Amino acid sequence: MDKRFEEKLFKVLMLASLAAVLGSLFMVIAVIIWNGAPALTFSMITQTPKGGYYMGKEGGILNAIVGSLYLAFGSMILALIISLPAALSLQKDYIGKTKAAYYIRLSLDVLWGTPSIVYGAFGFIVMLYLGMRASLLGGIIVLTFLQLPIMIRSMEEVIKMVPSELKEASYTLGATRFETTTGVVVRQALPGIVTAVLLAFGRGIGDAASILFTAGYTDSLPHSILDPVASLPLAVFFQLGTPFPEVQARAYASALILLLIVLALSITSRALSKRFMKNIIR
Amino acid sequence: MQIRRFKDVLAGRFMLAAAFFSSILVFIIAIALYLRSKPILEAKSLGDLLLGSTWMPFQGEFGFYPFILGTLYVTALAMVFAVPLSILSAIYLAEYAHENARARILPMIDLLAGIPPVVYGVWGVLAVVPLISDIAPVIGKLGIPFLSMESYSTGYSLLAGSIVLAIMVFPIIISISEQVLRAVPFEVREASLSLGATRWQTIKHAVMRIAYPGIAAAVILGFSRAFGETMAVLMVVGNVPIVPSSIFDSAYPLPALIANNYGEMMSIPLYDSALLLAALILMLVILFFTLAARLILVRIERRMTNG
Numbered sequence: 001m002d003k004r005f006e007e008k009l010f011k012v013l014m015l016a017s018l019a020a021v022l023g024s025l026f027m028v029i030a031v032i033i034w035n036g037a038p039a040l041t042f043s044m045i046t047q048t049p050k051g052g053y054y055m056g057k058e059g060g061i062l063n064a065i066v067g068s069l070y071l072a073f074g075s076m077i078l079a080l081i082i083s084l085p086a087a088l089s090l091q092k093d094y095i096g097k098t099k100a101a102y103y104i105r106l107s108l109d110v111l112w113g114t115p116s117i118v119y120g121a122f123g124f125i126v127m128l129y130l131g132m133r134a135s136l137l138g139g140i141i142v143l144t145f146l147q148l149p150i151m152i153r154s155m156e157e158v159i160k161m162v163p164s165e166l167k168e169a170s171y172t173l174g175a176t177r178f179e180t181t182t183g184v185v186v187r188q189a190l191p192g193i194v195t196a197v198l199l200a201f202g203r204g205i206g207d208a209a210s211i212l213f214t215a216g217y218t219d220s221l222p223h224s225i226l227d228p229v230a231s232l233p234l235a236v237f238f239q240l241g242t243p244f245p246e247v248q249a250r251a252y253a254s255a256l257i258l259l260l261i262v263l264a265l266s267i268t269s270r271a272l273s274k275r276f277m278k279n280i281i282r
Numbered sequence: 283m284q285i286r287r288f289k290d291v292l293a294g295r296f297m298l299a300a301a302f303f304s305s306i307l308v309f310i311i312a313i314a315l316y317l318r319s320k321p322i323l324e325a326k327s328l329g330d331l332l333l334g335s336t337w338m339p340f341q342g343e344f345g346f347y348p349f350i351l352g353t354l355y356v357t358a359l360a361m362v363f364a365v366p367l368s369i370l371s372a373i374y375l376a377e378y379a380h381e382n383a384r385a386r387i388l389p390m391i392d393l394l395a396g397i398p399p400v401v402y403g404v405w406g407v408l409a410v411v412p413l414i415s416d417i418a419p420v421i422g423k424l425g426i427p428f429l430s431m432e433s434y435s436t437g438y439s440l441l442a443g444s445i446v447l448a449i450m451v452f453p454i455i456i457s458i459s460e461q462v463l464r465a466v467p468f469e470v471r472e473a474s475l476s477l478g479a480t481r482w483q484t485i486k487h488a489v490m491r492i493a494y495p496g497i498a499a500a501v502i503l504g505f506s507r508a509f510g511e512t513m514a515v516l517m518v519v520g521n522v523p524i525v526p527s528s529i530f531d532s533a534y535p536l537p538a539l540i541a542n543n544y545g546e547m548m549s550i551p552l553y554d555s556a557l558l559l560a561a562l563i564l565m566l567v568i569l570f571f572t573l574a575a576r577l578i579l580v581r582i583e584r585r586m587t588n589g
Contacts, residue, residue: 007482010370014378017370021456022387024449025394028405035408082300089297104305106576111308113503113572114565115510117537121544121561122311125318148304176290199396206398209512209537213544233400237513240404255404262396270389 029259036256039249045257049219054239056246061254064235066221068258070136071231072205075143079204080197082144083151088181090156093167105153112149116210119146123214136222136229139215146210147200154199158192159185188280191273198269202262208233232258312565319559322552331559337523339543344556346563348523352533355526356440356519357508360447364508365501368452372459372497377485388457395453403517406446411437411518418530436520441529443519447511451504458503458579462496463489465586495578502575506568512537536560 047060088094095101123142132138162185170180186193208231216228217238232254239251322331322344334345375384415437422435466489474484490497520532521542540557 003480003483007480010482011378014370014374017367018374018387020367021371021394021452022390024452025390027409028397028402028449031405031409032401035404082304085293085297086300086304089294089301094294094297095301101301102580104301106573106580107305107308109576110569110572111304113506113510113568114308114311115512115537115568117510117512117540118311118315118561118565121540121558122314124544125314125558145307148307152301152304176286178290178293179286181293202396206396206400208398208400209541212541233398233513236400236404237517240407240517252404252408255401258398259401262398262401263393266389266393266396 029263032252032256032259035249036252036254036259039246039253040256041253044250044253048221053219054242054244054247056244061230061232061235061250061257063219063221063230064232064254065257067136067215067218067229068205068232070222070229071139071143071211071215072201074136074140075147075204076197076201078140078144079147079151079200083148083155083196083200084186084193086148087152087155087159088185090152091159091181091185092164093177093180105156108149108153112153116146116207117212120210120213123210127214132226134214134216134228135226136215137225139211139229139231140225142210142214143204143207146207147204150200150203151196154196155189155193158189158196161192162188191276191280194276195269195273198265198272202265205265206233206258206262208237232261308569312562312569315558315562315565319555319562322555322559325552331556335525339550339553339556342552344552346536346560348525349534349536349539349560350563351525352440352519352523353509353535353537356443356447356515356533356535357505359440359444359529360451360508361501361505363444363448364451364455364504367448368455368500368504369459369497371452372456372463372500373485375456376460376463377481377489388460391453391456394449395457399450399511399514400517402446402450402514406442406514406518410442410445411439413437414439414442414530422528422530435530436532438518438520438532439530440519440526440533443515443533443535444529446514446518447508450511450514451508454507455500455504458500459493459497462493462500462579462582465496465582466492496582499575499578499582502571502578506571506575509571510537510564510568512541516541536564540564 041060043058044060045065046062047058048063049061050057050059053059090096090101090104095104119142123138123145126141127133127138166184166188167180170184175183211231212234215231215234217230217234218228219230222229236251236254236258239247239254242248326344331344331346332350333347334343335347336343336345337348375387379387415435418435418437418439470488470492471484474488475481479487515535516538519535519538521534521538522532523534523539524531526533540560543553544557
């Protein structure tokens, strides 16, 4: 093959591939907006399902929106409490260079790859063992597990980038490792930490398979942490499964709400990290 | 002074404990699943379970064969679509794209990774399934092997599942491959270009040769993501427990089996054990692939930092 022709051919193929990839992103967003927007009404986001909602009668999915926010915030906070210290301990000032840290990273990577349905099944076993039923707490715990590897590994990536000169300057002034970690490392890495937290939050709010058996589903708003709770992804799934076109249209609208939340998260994360970036010493 | 030291030690312990807890979670999950799937492993031989093709929980028949093949087929077909498109995109982004273009496109790729599985599922139901239902009868008549179709197709098929999955693994393969390609030293390209090679020849013969293991790792990670994906596939793949013989046939992957039946199987003996065995199989397969991919990537990273 002529090498100039080959060069051109592959350039065209590459551009076509990239166009297909980006095109599928726009197609997904466009199809969801196109089908979801007509069914998206004000009452959908302000009301809980009324009698006969799943046959096309009055109501909305406020229960699922509130439920998803509870689940995602609860699990995000729990996961942050465990992830930040865990990620900080993987600095080379602590155990970062040891063999143990290597295995911790490896097992976190495996955990990251574990499908959410496996988390769901595991969560269900644990809840049976503890005698719990499907509840907000159950959902939060499973989503926490799901988010742990995402948060720890992404935080560690940014914590690793903090220049060691900065830490050394802090040590020279007599600060302890802990003081250096909170005063210098966390501040330096803040934009990345925020991004990692929002990334995990997005994963938590969108996941359905893990909370299918652990969070349950209900038409009312949760009153206690031990009540079952509805969630947006499952609202999409259940409404789509009904044979009524009106209800299916609401599933599209629910998917649109979920998509908008995820898009908003992505934009927020970008804006926040840009903002915190200003306080960083390079 | 004492208090500061004490705080330092205490915080250090807590940090270690958090890291340790997170890292043993994977073992806890595997052990819990194993203990719960033990009853069925004791009642039946592993060979019967994996190769048996009758799935009748009420009669105590638990053959995973159709489900395992369903998972493999849908994942493999997804990779057929995703791998060439992702790698070519990654090469363009790493080697050809202008800095500004790359800075704009990569966030969009990340966005693709952030869209929840159910949203992909809804998209599949709205866009892919009807399309397949229309084209399947036309292509099915041509009598091409694996593309045949006997009668009317609902569109809920292996093909629909794999198209949705392919889009879901694009971001994984692209972002890792792009990083791997960009980590190839610039001197490699200069040496090749100075010998008169074109850019594509340079990529094909020099850059790809070095980046090959990393790209393989990216593909493996994409594969294991697709292998375990549940909701999006479940919504478009049809869920009929047969061994599919055409891409227009329905399939029933393992994750969908667990999701559809878990929670309502408590009254039937061994049913819950069988489903947890399915979860354990999924986890072990993915564990194996993830470990392989990560070990490759760790080695590349080491080579990079050690120069």
